Amino acid sequence: MILTGPWPGLRQPFFFLLSSQHSHRICPHPGHQPKECFFRLEATENGQNLTSPGYPVAYPCKSRCQWQIRASENNAISVKFHSFHIEDDCSDDFVSIFDSLSPDDSQAITHQCGKRPPSNPLEVVSSGNIMLINFITDTDVSHPGFVAEYKAIPLMNVKKCGEVLSNNSGVLTSPLHPSFYPPAVDCKWTIKVPAGMKVRLKFTTFRMKEPGVDVRVCHKDYVEIMGTKYCGEMSTLSVTSTTNTLDVMFHSDESDTDKGFRAEFSAYDPKNPCPSKFACNSGICIGKELQCDGWNDCGDMSDEMKCKCAKDQFACGNGLCKPKLWECDSVNDCGDWSDETRCSEYPHLLNLADCPVFYWLKTCFHSGTCLHPTAATGICSDYSFKCANEECVNKVNAECDRVNDCADKSDETGCDCGTRPYKLNRIVGGQNAELGEWPWQVSLHFLTYGHVCGASIISDTWLLSAAHCFVTNDPVNHIASNWQTYSGMHDQYKQDDVQRRPLKRIISHPDYNRMTFDYDIALLELSEPLKFTDTIRPICLPAPSHVFPAGMSCWVTGWGALREGGQKARILQKAQVKIINDTVCNTVTEGQVTSRMLCSGFLAGGVDACQGDSGGPLVCFEESGKWFQVGIVSWGEGCARRYKPGVYTRLTKLRAWIKKETKI
Structure with missing residues (x-):
C-alpha cells in the first residue's frame, strides 16, 4: 500500500518547527511548494510501502514529513528502502530514523542522505514495536526521494x-x-x-x-x-x-x-600457523617473498621487523629494511627520514621535514623551496596552474578544489566530473567492484571478440584509451565501426542500464611509438552522446601542473586477466596501487620510461593491471572530493611480478593534446 496523503484531521506536529531559520527561502518551482505530512501506520507481517511526497518525480523543498509506525507486541519493525535518492548534503535534506515515536537523538537509529545503489540498500530494524521516520527537506534542488517497505518481524529474530x-x-x-x-x-x-x-x-x-x-x-x-x-x-x-x-x-x-x-x-596449528607462508603477529598469513621487502604487508609491521637487510636494501634508522632504490628519492619511506638525510647529492636539504611530501615539486627538491597553497600568484612556471586569462596560480592542484583561485574562476569550470553518486560500502580485501563504484569505466568490444580493452569517459561524446589497442599490425583495429563501447557495465554478461555506443572516430596520438609505447593514448569519439546516470559519469582530467606525489594510493580498474596468462574477469575488478617515484620507475624498467609515462603498483609485486586492462584508467582521489585520472594502463613485464610495476601513460603531459583535439 502506497500512502501519499497526510493523516486526516491532524494539525501541524511539533517537529515542523525544526529548521525554521530557513523559512525565507522560496521553492523555485510552483509544483514543488513546501509540504507538511504526517502518517500513523500499522506494520504487519505483509510488507507495505511508504514514499516521500512527489516520488518518483521530485520531492518539494522545505517539506516536513513524519511516519509513526507501530507493530503488535512481541514484534519489531523492519524498514527497507528499495530506492533512496535525496540531496547529498545532510545539512539540507535528510532522513532520520528513531527507535521511538519522538525525535529523540538519544534513540536515533541513523541519519542518512545522498543516494544508495541497489547493491547497498538502507535497511534498519527497531529494538521494539515502535519506530519514527522523519524526512526534512530544505534545498532548492529536488531529487526523486525514496520508497521503503515496512513490516513487522518477530522480536525474537532481532534479539537472537x-x-x-x-x-x-x-x-x-x-x-x-x-x-x-x-x-x-x-x-x-x-x-x-x-x-x-x-x-x-x-x-x-x-x-x-x-x-x-x-x-x-x-x-x-x-x-x-x-x-x-x-x-x-x-x-x-x-x-x-x-x-x-x-x-x-x-x-x-x-x-x-x-x-x-x-x-x-x-x-x-600454532606450531605451523601459516604453512609455506609468513605468519604475521596480526594473525594473517602472507607470502614469504613479502617479508622484509620494505612494505607493511601484515598491517602491524611484523613482516618488516627483525630483518637482515639484503644486498639490494639499506637499513633505516628505525631498523626497517627498504630497497636501495628508495634512498634520496624525496619520499620519507623509512618514516624517520633516515633514507633522505644521507644524500650528498643534495646537501642543501638539511631538514626535509620542512618540505611536506605533498608539495614536493622538482623546483622544491632542487632548490629547497616549496610551493605552498598560499603562495602569491603571478609568478609562472611549469608547475603553475594557468588560468584562462593567462594568470598563473602557484598552488598545488588548484583545479576543481572548490576554491576560486583564478580571478576569472576558470580553475573551477568544467568540474562536473570525478564524482560517484552512489554511497558505497567498504569491503575489506575485496577485489570485485561494486555497481556504480567506477562510473567512468568503459568496456571496449572488438567485432565478435568481446571485451578487448578498457577506456574512461571524459565527456558525453569522448572516451580516453590507449593507442596500442588500435594501432596494430592489422589496420581493421583502427576502423571505428569495428568497435562497440559499453558504459555503465559491471558484469560482462549483463547489460541492464548499460549504454552501448558505436565509435564514430578513433584519434591515436600521432607520435605513438609501437616499439617503446611512448605517447600511448587514443581519443574515441562516440557516434551518439551518452546520457549521464548514477553509473555513467565522466572522470576529471588533471591540469598539466597537477601533482600526484610518489606514494599516493590510487586505483586501477578493468576486466583484464585475474592472473598472468589467466582468463579475463566477468565482474569489473579494482586494485589499489601506489604511485612510484620516477627515479625508481626508470631504474626498475631499465631506462625504458619516458616523461609521458609513470609507474604505479608495488615493487614487491602481487597487485597490478593485466592483459585486458589496457586503455583503462588509473584514478586518484583528492581532498576536494573529486577523482582525477592520472594515467592510462599501457604496458608492463608480465603481471604483478616483483620489481616489475605497471607502466601508465602520464596524462598531465598530454592534457594539452586532449584539449586541442576535443576542446574539453
Whole structure:
C-alpha cells in the first residue's frame, strides 16, 4: 500500500518547527511548494510501502514529513528502502530514523542522505514495536526521494544472536547483517576448536561508525575480543587467540546503528600457523617473498621487523629494511627520514621535514623551496596552474578544489566530473567492484571478440584509451565501426542500464611509438552522446601542473586477466596501487620510461593491471572530493611480478593534446 496523503484531521506536529531559520527561502518551482505530512501506520507481517511526497518525480523543498509506525507486541519493525535518492548534503535534506515515536537523538537509529545503489540498500530494524521516520527537506534542488517497505518481524529474530561455535571454520556476523544491526543488543559467540589448536579470526567487513565516538575508547557500539574493544570503520582487522577458545562480544547501545561486521574464523596449528607462508603477529598469513621487502604487508609491521637487510636494501634508522632504490628519492619511506638525510647529492636539504611530501615539486627538491597553497600568484612556471586569462596560480592542484583561485574562476569550470553518486560500502580485501563504484569505466568490444580493452569517459561524446589497442599490425583495429563501447557495465554478461555506443572516430596520438609505447593514448569519439546516470559519469582530467606525489594510493580498474596468462574477469575488478617515484620507475624498467609515462603498483609485486586492462584508467582521489585520472594502463613485464610495476601513460603531459583535439 502506497500512502501519499497526510493523516486526516491532524494539525501541524511539533517537529515542523525544526529548521525554521530557513523559512525565507522560496521553492523555485510552483509544483514543488513546501509540504507538511504526517502518517500513523500499522506494520504487519505483509510488507507495505511508504514514499516521500512527489516520488518518483521530485520531492518539494522545505517539506516536513513524519511516519509513526507501530507493530503488535512481541514484534519489531523492519524498514527497507528499495530506492533512496535525496540531496547529498545532510545539512539540507535528510532522513532520520528513531527507535521511538519522538525525535529523540538519544534513540536515533541513523541519519542518512545522498543516494544508495541497489547493491547497498538502507535497511534498519527497531529494538521494539515502535519506530519514527522523519524526512526534512530544505534545498532548492529536488531529487526523486525514496520508497521503503515496512513490516513487522518477530522480536525474537532481532534479539537472537551469539552461540557456541565448535566447527574448525565458519562465519559470524552482527545481528541482521548486512542490514543495519538493531539498537540495544548484546551478543556473545564462543569459538571452540580442538585442544592444541588456536583460533584465527579475520573480519571481511567492519563498520560501526558513530558521530563523535573516539575509536580508541569505543564507549558506544563495539566488538570486544580478548579485552580489547574495536569500533569505527576498519579496512583490515585480524585477531588470533591465545588458547583453543575465543570469545567475541558485540554491544550496541540505544542510538546510531550501522552495517556491523562479517568475520571468518578458522582453527590453526600454532606450531605451523601459516604453512609455506609468513605468519604475521596480526594473525594473517602472507607470502614469504613479502617479508622484509620494505612494505607493511601484515598491517602491524611484523613482516618488516627483525630483518637482515639484503644486498639490494639499506637499513633505516628505525631498523626497517627498504630497497636501495628508495634512498634520496624525496619520499620519507623509512618514516624517520633516515633514507633522505644521507644524500650528498643534495646537501642543501638539511631538514626535509620542512618540505611536506605533498608539495614536493622538482623546483622544491632542487632548490629547497616549496610551493605552498598560499603562495602569491603571478609568478609562472611549469608547475603553475594557468588560468584562462593567462594568470598563473602557484598552488598545488588548484583545479576543481572548490576554491576560486583564478580571478576569472576558470580553475573551477568544467568540474562536473570525478564524482560517484552512489554511497558505497567498504569491503575489506575485496577485489570485485561494486555497481556504480567506477562510473567512468568503459568496456571496449572488438567485432565478435568481446571485451578487448578498457577506456574512461571524459565527456558525453569522448572516451580516453590507449593507442596500442588500435594501432596494430592489422589496420581493421583502427576502423571505428569495428568497435562497440559499453558504459555503465559491471558484469560482462549483463547489460541492464548499460549504454552501448558505436565509435564514430578513433584519434591515436600521432607520435605513438609501437616499439617503446611512448605517447600511448587514443581519443574515441562516440557516434551518439551518452546520457549521464548514477553509473555513467565522466572522470576529471588533471591540469598539466597537477601533482600526484610518489606514494599516493590510487586505483586501477578493468576486466583484464585475474592472473598472468589467466582468463579475463566477468565482474569489473579494482586494485589499489601506489604511485612510484620516477627515479625508481626508470631504474626498475631499465631506462625504458619516458616523461609521458609513470609507474604505479608495488615493487614487491602481487597487485597490478593485466592483459585486458589496457586503455583503462588509473584514478586518484583528492581532498576536494573529486577523482582525477592520472594515467592510462599501457604496458608492463608480465603481471604483478616483483620489481616489475605497471607502466601508465602520464596524462598531465598530454592534457594539452586532449584539449586541442576535443576542446574539453
